[in-house]
Amino acid sequence: MGDLKFPCVCIFCGQSIIVDDGVSFATVDEADKWAAEHCKCDDARAARDKAKVMDNVKGEIDLLFGREHDCFSAELRKFLLDGANLVIDGVFDSIQVNLGYGTKASIKPSVKNVLNITRTDLRTTTREV
Numbered sequence: 001m002g003d004l005k006f007p008c009v010c011i012f013c014g015q016s017i018i019v020d021d022g023v024s025f026a027t028v029d030e031a032d033k034w035a036a037e038h039c040k041c042d043d044a045r046a047a048r049d050k051a052k053v054m055d056n057v058k059g060e061i062d063l064l065f066g067r068e069h070d071c072f073s074a075e076l077r078k079f080l081l082d083g084a085n086l087v088i089d090g091v092f093d094s095i096q097v098n099l100g101y102g103t104k105a106s107i108k109p110s111v112k113n114v115l116n117i118t119r120t121d122l123r124t125t126t127r128e129v
């Protein structure tokens with residue numbers, strides 16, 4: 001008995017997507033996710049683009065507030081990532097957080113790109129995404 005087969009339908013546009021040979025899914029959710037990753041509609045493309053941006057945002061947040069900075073927890077980095085997501089979605093114009101230890105984080109839209117993520121303590125470091 002092989003893997004279960006599910007119809008692959010894009011969650012954004014409802015279009016059925018032809019599955020590549022050898023690709024199969026254990027759940028309907030997996031099939032839908034695959035369809036959204038392969039559909040050529042504008043909404044699926046936009047979702048893929050945003051996922052890429054959020055990966056980069058996570059990388060920059062980890063760099064600025066990551067492991068080598070022991071005082072900043074994984075929960076704090078998750079909070080900043082969620083905040084960045086809300087700035088990208090336009091829920092907030094920007095966010096600024098006082099992290100304690102004399103450090104502030106700010107996340108705001110970038111003039112040139114998507115976001116500026118700034119850490120300010122003894123010196124200011126801005127990463128553009």
Ligand SMILES: [Zn+2]
Nearest residue numbers: 010013039041
């Ligand atoms: Zn689609």
